[in-house]
Amino acid sequence: MQVDEATVRHIARLARIRITDEEAKALEGELTAILQWVEQLSEVDTTGVEPMTRVVEMTMKKRQDVVDDGGYPDEIIENAPMKENHFFVVPKVVE
Numbered sequence: 001m002q003v004d005e006a007t008v009r010h011i012a013r014l015a016r017i018r019i020t021d022e023e024a025k026a027l028e029g030e031l032t033a034i035l036q037w038v039e040q041l042s043e044v045d046t047t048g049v050e051p052m053t054r055v056v057e058m059t060m061k062k063r064q065d066v067v068d069d070g071g072y073p074d075e076i077i078e079n080a081p082m083k084e085n086h087f088f089v090v091p092k093v094v095e
Contacts, residue, residue, distance in 0.1 A: 001039065003031040 008027045012019045019027065070076070073086060082089035 001032065001035040003028050003035065007031075 005024050005028055008024045008031060009019070011031075012024070012027075077083050077086055077088070080088045
């Protein structure tokens with residue numbers, strides 16, 4: 001696929017990027033090369049290849065989804081500038 005200067009300027013406008021005439025000419029070649037490389041990928045036979053998320057197959061480590069207080073709520077509340085009955089006190093911002 002060949003990219004022309006009008007397409008480069010259209011892409012730049014969509015991306016909100018200001019480019020000069022020299023940059024537009026350089027980007028023509030770069031974008032054309034990128035799209036030609038992508039076209040080469042479509043020539044690869046992937047029949048029988050399952051999609052994967054990583055190169056090495058592995059299972060994610062999971063932990064139990066348990067709600068707790070972290071084990072030290074008193075130490076956390078000690079850092080508050082204002083507190084009341086184990087709650088943070090903040091100034092009223094909406095009336």
